[in-house]
Amino acid sequence: MKPFTRLAKAGVLGMNSRNLDFIAAYNPRRYYPLVDDKIITKKLAIEAGVTVPEQFGVIRYGGEINIIERIAKKRASFVVKPSRGSGGGGIMVFNGLAKTGLRRMNGQITPWADVKYHISNMLSGMFSMGDGSDSVLIEERLVPHSAFSKLAFGGVPDVRVIVFRGIPVMAMLRLPTAESDGKANLHQGGVGAGIDLVTGITTRGVQHNDSVDLHPDFETPVRDFQVPAWPEILELASRLGHHIGLGYVGVDIVICEHKGPTLLELNARPGIAIQTANLRGLRPLLMPVHKLPSVPEDVHERIEICKANWRGEPLDRFIAPGDEV
Ligand SMILES: Nc1ncnc2c1ncn2[C@@H]1O[C@H](COP(=O)(O)OP(=O)(O)O)[C@@H](O)[C@H]1O
Ligand SMILES: [Mg+2]
Incomplete structure (x- = not known):
């Protein structure tokens, strides 16, 4: 049953x-x-x-997307999420920096262009509650x-x-x-x-x-x-x-x-x-x-x-x- x-x-x-x-x-x-x-x-x-979790940075506008590269060089392991997201929608969990992009938890590499495209989608509010745009939160990956x-x-x-x-x-x-x-x-x-x-x-x-x-x-x-x-x-x-x-x-x-x-x-x-x-x-x-x-x-x-x-x-x-x- x-x-x-x-x-x-x-x-x-x-x-x-x-x-x-x-x-x-x-x-x-x-x-x-x-x-x-x-x-x-x-x-x-x-x-x-x-x-x-420690906050590493916030991206509020398209013009700030490059912040992600700076953080990735310094931290390697972090989570990127829409601030008003729910149900895990849009969240990317990374555990390493590769030559061409960022390494995901399943070992796959997400190329930089895809990472940035995904962040711009998060900014547009695609994964967020309510109407309108959202901010993107980059924070420490908890172990x-x-x-x-x-x-x-x-x-x-x-x-x-x-x-x-x-x-x-x-x-x-x-x-x-x-x-x-x-x-x-x-x-x-x-x-x-x-x-x-x-x-x-x-x-x-x-x-x-x-x-x-x-x-x-x-x-x-x-x-x-x-x-x-x-x-x-x-x-x-x-x-x-x-x-x-x-x-x-x-x-x-x-x-x-x-x-x-x-x-x-x-x-x-x-x-x-x-x-x-x-x-x-x-x-x-x-x-x-x-x-x-x-x-x-x-x-x-x-x-x-x-x-x-x-x-x-x-x-x-x-x-x-x-x-x-
Ligand atoms: N800082 C983090 N470190 C490691 N995993 C995380 C972190 N933030 C989120 N996750 C993973 O993503 C899932 C969803 O994150 P959460 O912040 O709860 O957003 P949502 O509102 O979309 O549920 C969590 O249950 C966890 O498995
Ligand atoms: Mg949750």
Whole structure:
């Protein structure tokens, strides 16, 4: 049976309810630009004391495209992405400078003319949310934590955490595959694995909406994998989710071998496929948090709530006396 069929009766959150009950109700529109633009998000995260990939440069106009050559000579390994992109669209991950161009994660060389043509397409807004042109962000390439050596093909995996009112409610690990070319996005062919929020251990995997037990390139099991630095990941997600003023947000975190948990991006309209990866509906996890009269300022208290909620325990004990509705 397809995972989605089994989910139907398990409180699965549909696109309409996600949009109306949670995104519209909890995400003031004025905050969207903060998370829709990766250059702004980066500044915001630094403000909140969260680690981000180092920014090497920004290309805003066609006349600035040659900046890429300067950066490539100095850095060799970096990522080029549309600042308001989504779903991995347009992103190029490079790990070396060759005579004729730049080396991609799959070993192929992209000639300079193609690199520049691609950047001008990104500037035109071809891969970006909203209308109009975009800026191109060039940033440090994060290196996956060594624990992923047999689970991430040619790129970095990331952890998506759905944070509601500053409380993590669901998470999944996304693993790049040969097919997804250095990117971990599910619609690029990445594998999604559900994560037990309490332990940080993966529970099951999906690719293209079908259950998978093994990573397609390594044939290593995708379940029962302990995500490294799990307590820090929960804390980063909760801290940032609380800081930015968006009630319902997807926080994407890379566990970098050198920098530890690092914020990749925030998403004001996180997808609902995370439910398929966890074989668990979002609604039963969101409702108890929705009903809390207030949430604690202290990040560790919010994480206690997150764990109790994941275990299905009632949240009454977290309601402060005098705070009842
Ligand atoms: N700095 C980086 N270092 C290494 N890989 C990256 C970096 N930025 C993005 N990627 C890869 O590309 C994917 C998509 O990047 P992301 O910044 O989340 O953009 P999008 O909004 O398009 O999803 C990530 O999941 C990751 O696999
Ligand atoms: Mg992303």
